[in-house]
Amino acid sequence: xxxxxxxxxxxxxxxxxxxxxxxxxxxxxxxxxxxxxxxxxxxxxxxxxxxxxxxxxxxxxxxxxxxxxxxxxxxxxxxxxxxxxxxxxxxxxxxxxxxxxxxxxxxxxxxxxxxxxxxxxxxxxxxxxxxxxxxxxxxxxxxxxxxxxxxxxxxxxxxxxxxxxxxxxxxxxxxxxxxxxxxxxxxxx
Ligand code: GTP
Ligand code: MG
Numbered sequence: 001x002x003x004x005x006x007x008x009x010x011x012x013x014x015x016x017x018x019x020x021x022x023x024x025x026x027x028x029x030x031x032x033x034x035x036x037x038x039x040x041x042x043x044x045x046x047x048x049x050x051x052x053x054x055x056x057x058x059x060x061x062x063x064x065x066x067x068x069x070x071x072x073x074x075x076x077x078x079x080x081x082x083x084x085x086x087x088x089x090x091x092x093x094x095x096x097x098x099x100x101x102x103x104x105x106x107x108x109x110x111x112x113x114x115x116x117x118x119x120x121x122x123x124x125x126x127x128x129x130x131x132x133x134x135x136x137x138x139x140x141x142x143x144x145x146x147x148x149x150x151x152x153x154x155x156x157x158x159x160x161x162x163x164x165x166x167x168x169x170x171x172x173x174x175x176x177x178x179x180x181x182x183x184x185x186x187x188x189x
């Protein structure tokens with residue numbers, strides 16, 4: 001959605017945030033939007049929303065409408081409705097629980113079968129990035145860093161733009177990851 005205010009441009013982008021239960025989707029969004037973190041786990045029911053307004057350049061404002069979709073929704077039948085008109089997605093897994101990485105391919109397939117770019121933008125797959133979250137726990141003796149070569153290859157084979165290691169707790173790489181996704185969407189404009 002495009003709005004021209006004198007010389008100002010303003011874009012509104014709907015972004016999906018998906019991944020298995022407890023991987024840190026809500027925490028990543030809270031960190032990104034409100035700069036807070038809590039170690040209490042309160043599972044999302046259905047979907048939550050958050051808005052982040054970014055001054056991208058002197059004459060461009062990007063409004064990100066973040067759709068925080070509950071991990072348990074992969075087993076429901078609402079995702080088609082939630083995904084409607086999304087222009088990008090973030091898939092999250094938890095590096096301390098390898099089984100959540102198996103969820104990554106399933107979420108990506110779910111996205112690719114249920115949503116596409118608008119026809120005016122070619123109708124292809126929406127840009128998707130992969131987040132390997134909770135890297136702060138490596139220092140605590142849980143999980144390990146991703147193998148960059150393996151993850152690069154995984155992203156190539158599965159149609160992810162790229163991947164980032166993140167920590168919602170330490171506020172690491174979340175801005176960088178979202179910036180990468182926004183850049184990719186802006187290139188489609
Ligand atoms: P659902 O809504 O159930 O799908 O889960 P979710 O993906 O939204 O996970 P949520 O953000 O609620 O986080 C689950 C638990 O992991 C919480 O206890 C968080 O505090 C914790 N957590 C999330 N991100 C991080 C992180 O980067 N580091 C650490 N140490 N804990 C995290
Ligand atoms: Mg949640």
